[in-house]
Amino acid sequence: MYQVKAPENKADFKRYYQFRWQWLRAPWQQPIGSEIDDLENQAIHRFIENEQGQIIAVGRLHKTSQNQAQIRYMAVDEQYQGQGLGKLVIQSLEQEAVKHGVTQITLNAREVALVFYQRLGYQLAEKSHVLYGEIQHFLMTKSLNTLDDNKTLLSQALTCTWHNTIPMSAAMNMKVNYFNGEQLFTSSDLAFNKNLHNTMFAGSIYTQATLTGWGWVYFLLAENKLEGDIVLANAEIKYLAPVAGAGVGFTNVALTEGDITTLSQKGKARIRVEVHILSGDKVAAKFIGQYAVIAAKD
Structure with a gap:
């Protein structure tokens, strides 16, 4: 059974960022470093490994205010898509969001991922930005219950x-x-x-x-x-x-x-x-x- 983990050391973060670049930036000829932003130190990071210890899925959540947060950098290795790994990452991030007082999560989804997020309870709000001049994104939101x-x-x-x-x-x-x-x-x-x-x-x-x-x-x-x-x-x-x-x-x-x-x-x-x-x-x-x-x- 796959487990969702948080990076614990520099080696973990190096592999984690490498995976983000490989799946979210390299296909569009973006340089190494473009997969990292200035919010990394205040974010919640999660990843999943296969049996060989290779990262096969990642996701990040950062708070935008006391009660709001955004999910970014979601990616699953193509060989492992359709096995529920993205859902596991999202659920783990949502669990942490609840503990951190988040009542609403937003994310910007690519068109091909709209159905995936809708199945997890996210509502389509509006068109957002176009990444690299070709990838249309859509703003989606979800409300959370923050107290047991x-x-x-x-x-x-x-x-x-x-x-x-x-x-x-x-x-x-x-x-x-x-x-x-x-x-x-x-x-x-x-x-x-x-x-x-x-x-x-x-x-x-x-x-x-x-x-x-x-x-x-x-x-x-x-x-x-x-x-x-x-x-x-x-x-x-x-x-x-x-x-x-x-x-x-x-x-x-x-x-x-x-x-x-x-x-x-x-x-x-x-x-x-x-x-x-x-x-x-x-x-x-x-x-x-x-x-x-x-x-x-x-």
Whole structure:
């Protein structure tokens, strides 16, 4: 069975870009390098290999705003077309889009691919550009549901709590993208949070990371039917790379230490949460917060 993967190192990216050039640029005599644009570092990249480890399908998704994204560079080796590989890549990109808070995806499809995308739920909007003077493209769109249905109300409650009690979070437009009990993704609006380099302001990165960790503890309390006041006791952050697009915060069970149930036994609990701020697939910052929880008084 074929698996969709993300490039993990320079060698993977070299093969990935080579495949993009081979199938999307070389047939039209475009030079090597034309398959790469300035959004690669803030994008989500996916590929599929055959049994020999050769890449046979690729696709990319990048956010165009806090809640919108575009799919580009879709290609499947001619020898493997008709086996559902393109569908697997699209589904993988859509799953990541949901976690990153995307409510609408757009793409520009070649005429020969219109039926393929329509079968996957994309709606034809209008004619778009003509590539290399001969390849007509069509704008297509699809709406996504960004929250796990079972967690929607809890996620909305957290977003409201942030906005009502922490004015900075409302100004940043901090939102819960996705929460399923195992993972938490948050987002904020780059338009408000960008610096003079058009990347995310370091203070906004720190704030989003802090609130993402705080939100994880909030969910722990809710899921264990406990009440308490959450405060950040200690924190450290490492900035690893610029956040070039709309900021996305991430944490999960594996990045968390501590037992929230001690709150009911001792009246207090201490939870360590590691939060990653993502720029596409890349971890751009790592935050570690120690959160103290004090039992709510009657």
